[in-house]
Amino acid sequence: MLTIKSFVLFFEHLDRSSLPVVGGKGANLGELSKAGFPVPGGFCVTTYAYQNFIATSPEMNSLLDALNVIDPTDLNRLRELGEHIRTHLTQLKIPLQIKDEIVHAWASVGEDYSYAIRSSATAEDLPTASFAGQQDTYLNIRGQHELLRHVRKCWASLFTDRAIAYRAKNGFNHHEVYLSVVIQRMVIPEIAGIMFTADPVSGNRTVISIDASFGLGEAIVSGLVSADLYKVKDNTIIQKNIAQKKLAIYALSNGGTVTEELPAEKQQEHALADKQILSLVALGKKIEAHFGAPQDIEFCVEKGEFFIVQSRPITSLYPLPDIPYQPLRVLLSFGHVQMATDAMKPLGISVLRTIFPASVFVEAGGRLFIDLSDLLHSKIVRIILPKILTNADEAMSRALDEVVKRPEFLAIQPKSDAIASVRKVVAPIIKEVWKNFHLRDPKLAKAKVETYMQERLLKARQSLCGLQGAKLLQEIQHQLDTLMLDVMQNIVTYVAPSIIASRLLQRMLVRWLGNDTELSKLNKSLPGNVTSEMGLQIGDLADILRELPEVQEYLKTAKDHTFYTGLVQVAGGNKFKGAFESFIDKYGMRCPGEIDLTNPRWRETPTQLIPAIFSHMRSVKRGEHRLKFSEGAKEAEEAAQCIMDHLEESYFKSKLAQRLIKVFRYSGGLREHHKYLLIVIIDVYKQAIMSEAEKLVATGVLQQAEDVYFLTLDELIHLLQGDFNYDVSKLVTDRKDRYKWQQNLKPPRVMTSEGEIVIVPQNRGRSPEGALVGVPVSAGIVEGKARIILRPENAFLSEGEILVAPHTDPGWTPLFQSAKAVITEVGGLMTHGAVVAREYGIPAVVGVDNATQLIKDGDLIRVDGNQGIVEFLVTGKP
Structure with a gap:
């Protein structure tokens, strides 16, 4: 009888639940075989055999301990330790019982066959991490001696340098990853390849992509040959790229493989005929349907018959929302619009879905996407919306403009009721x-x-008075439901005129004066900008701190939970505490990624602000921030007067320009008010929610108050009503694990309902060789050292440094006073970073793809905020 304690299990006794026993590859092959798919016969040497094998070594435990503490970036140590473990394992004897079971299984399949021997780890071919290619595969192995030798080599390959580094990077404990060995009858193919049941490049779930070449598939996997590429959608071949296949790997009759040059006449032949392509696609769709997820499938063709030798989930695809593929819909990343692209917890998502119309938002990968597809079937919306989006993120605008012009999108009949309801609002x-x-x-x-x-x-505050429990949460839900329209009617209607005035001024100044240089000066020191004032007050705090050396020393090691009590115990602490608390009273509800209610506010974690205050002290002189702001206001007045002087001879032009300048200046200062109010109100509700969470902790329902972040508003209401029918602890744990995975995903700006990630590259124009190109949003040209900052709470800027960040929202404002210029990967003309950079008069370029990877700390760069170009002058240390 076969049990999980067996050293050998045949494919027909395995399925996807067998992963702990035979690893991902073995479990998938067993599942395919049991389901009747054409899988060559074979068996697995189980993880139980591997554990028994390494248990014969007296030093493996200490070696695995050493791996668990290794720095994956220390390549020399990693290489040294990996080589030691591999050598050690290849010299260990296989226990006799394990050897006998392997030989008996091999004989029962057939001693005359050649075999493919593949490693199959328990941390492999998982839905969230493929670990593809981390362990070794050996082909065309013949005979008992070679079989056993290569089993041992597979075991040792669990400790290749790449496998060790991959596990360390993905947080896997080396003690808890085991290896099975797949021993499979070798197919001797004329053709082999890889089929992806979703396009691995674009992510489109309706496009199947096939790479195929002659001989063994190892030639494709190893990159030895360029394979033919076939793409199929809706059972129609939509693309064929026939490669020049100069080489092929073939199996030798006595074991092993040989690489041969193909005859010239065969190098340009189709590896697969059209009929074969469509048959393979049909097989791939069945396999995908069986596993319930897009698959990466290795196939062979032997004597005209297809065989499947491996299938695993495609883990590189961004998750899809729960909507049909068709009709085609266009989804815009809300995170890119809000400069907050990190994954969000369920409570934060549910709050936003309550504030905004539920039909507008869909969720995928822990992020929200805006679905305006029904409106985009209106011609006027298709024209206007991409233009409006240039204010938020130009790359998103380009992608949207491309999708909505596609014939398949234009062919969809518009929903008149959707357009009518929006028009009414x-x-x-x-x-x-x-x-x-x-x-x-x-x-x-x-x-x-x-x-x-x-x-x-x-x-907002009065509505919660006297309420608690489910009624409190229901009232919050009700208030949030009416908040957005209220804010649109009472704040955004005052902000929008400034955007219109800015665009009209730009066009008219170019037409009337020949350039728009005065517009950048008009942008400076806009009156009443609540976020700019916050930045100025950070400077005030820095000026107070300059005179308090003991407070400075305390703040370098201060902790959030003792921040204020420790502060008053040092000389000058009371003085700084008073100023700091005044700042927190007004701005304590803010933080990086503040649109997500679950992110810690400055009032909760005041140490987040300390790096920005110290950066200001290092890079800005006393009072300089206020002086610059005053000078900016004066420059704006002078620019306005300059424009009026040029137009004084034309009554009409003069009157129009005067009105536009007035609207632009006074309305422009309100640009951040609607966001500020939303954040203030969200924080009021957060405090109320957390008070209920503390009660749930006291009654043992939650382990800690922050666990409430992993429930939605509706779920929390049901929980407080006592009619929640799930294991809360398990639900929270599962969602924490999922959130951890989602944090590693990179969300697309624009995605279709088919899963296609739409990217339209920016026209580089005449940019210098090697330069990075983005969108110019704040004029000026400066040179300085780059400082890469991924999270503002860990940031330190020194004088003359250029801030390079993935994005910025108001929570990043404290750093702007210190930056010489700003570069971001995400953004547009009217996003927070652009507005504040213009007010401060520092050059800014946004929408620079992968800026935080391509630019290194210490690089001397030139930022051209006039043309949107970043040039490398001298690279810093690697």
Whole structure:
């Protein structure tokens, strides 16, 4: 009888649940074989055999301990330790019982066959990590002696340098990863290849991609030959690239393989005929349907018959939302619009889905995507929306513009009711925008907006008075449901005129004066910008701290939970504490990625602000931040006067320019107010939610208050009502694991419902060789050392350094005072970083793809904020 304690298990006794016993590859082959797919026969030497084998070594435990503490970037140590372990294992004897079971299984399949011997680790071919190619494979192995020798070599290959590094990087404990060995009858193919049941490049789930060549598939896997490429969609071959296949690997009759040059007439032949391609696709679709996920499948063709020798999930695909592939829909990353592309926890997602119309958002990979497909079937929306998106992220705008022009998208019939319902909501807002732009006094806008903000905040607080439990959460849900439209009507209607005025001014200045250079000066020190004022107050805190050396020393090691109690115990601590608490009273609800309610606020983790304050002290002189702001306001006044002087001879032009400047300056300062109010109100609700979470901890329902982040608002309401029908502890644990995986995903800007990630490269124009190209959003040219900052709470900027970041939102503002220039991977003309950079008068280039990888700390670079170009002058240390 075969059990999990068996040293050998045949394919027909395995399925996908067998992973702990035979690893990912073995489990998948067993599943395929049991389901009736054409899999060459064979068996697996189990992980139990591997564990018994290494147990004969007295030093393996200490060697594995050494691996668990190794730095994966220390390549010399990694190489040295890996080589030692491999040598040690290849010299260990295989225990007699294990050897006998392997030989008996081999004989039962057939001693005259050649065999493929493959490693199959328990941390391999998983839904979230493929570990492809980390262990070794041996082909065309014949005879008992060679069979056993290569089994031992497979065991040792668990410790190749690449496998050790991959496990360390992905957080796998080396003690807990075991190896099975797949021993499979060798197919001697005329043709072999790899089939992806979803396009591995674009991510499109409806496109099957096939690489095929002559001989063994090892030639393709190893990169020895360029294979033919075939792509199929809807059972139609949509692409054929026939490669020049100069070489092929063939099996030798006495074992082993040989690489041969193909005859010239065969090098350009189709590896697969059309009929074969479509038959293979049909087989691939069945395998994908069986596993319920896109597959990476290795196949062979022997005497005209297809054989499957491996199938594993494609782990590189970005997850899809739960919507049909068809009709084609276009999804825009909300995170890229908000400059917050990290994965979000369920509570944060559910709050945003409550604030915004539920039909607009879909979730995928722990991120939210905006689905405006129904509206994009309107011609006017297709024209306007990509243009509006250039303010948020130009790369997103380019991709959207490309998708909505595709014939398959244009062929879909528009939903008139969707457009009509939006028109009903938007029409009154547009009317108010027009009145504010054309008729009303812009000087009064700030007072009106701030009065509304005070009233809305008071309403948010009063609505929760006297409530607790499920009723409290239901009221929060109700208030959030009405918040966005309220903010649009009462704040955004004052902000939009400044954007319109900016665009009109730019065009008219070019037409009237020949250039728009004065516009960049008009952008400086806009009156009333709540986020710019926050940055100035960071500078004030830095100026206070300059005179308090003991406080400086304390803050270098301060902890959040004792921040204030420790502060008052050092000389000058009370003085700094008073100023700091005043700042927190006004801005403590902010933080990086603040749109996600679950991210820690500055009031909760005040040490987040310390690096920015120290950076300011190092790079900005006392009072310089206030002086620069005053000088910026003066430059803006002078620029306005300069424009008016040029136009004084034309009454019409003068009047129009005067109005546009006035609207631009006074409304532009309100650019951050709507976001500020949303964050203030979200934080009020967060505090209420966390008070309920503490009660759930006290009653033993949750282990810690932050576990509430892994429940949605609806789930939390049901939990408080006592009708939650799930194991809360298990649900939270599962979601924590999923969130950890989602954090490693890179979300696309634009994705279709078919899974295609749409990227339209920027036109490089006449940019210098080797330069990086982005979108110019704040004028000026500077040179300086690059400082790569991935998270602002860990950031230190020195004088003259250029901030290079994935993105910025208001939580990054404290660093802007210290930066000489700004470069981001995400962004557009009106995103936070662009607006603040223009106000501070520092050059900025956004939308620079992979800037944080291509630019290194210490690189001397030139940032051209006029043309959107970043040049390398001197590279820093590697």
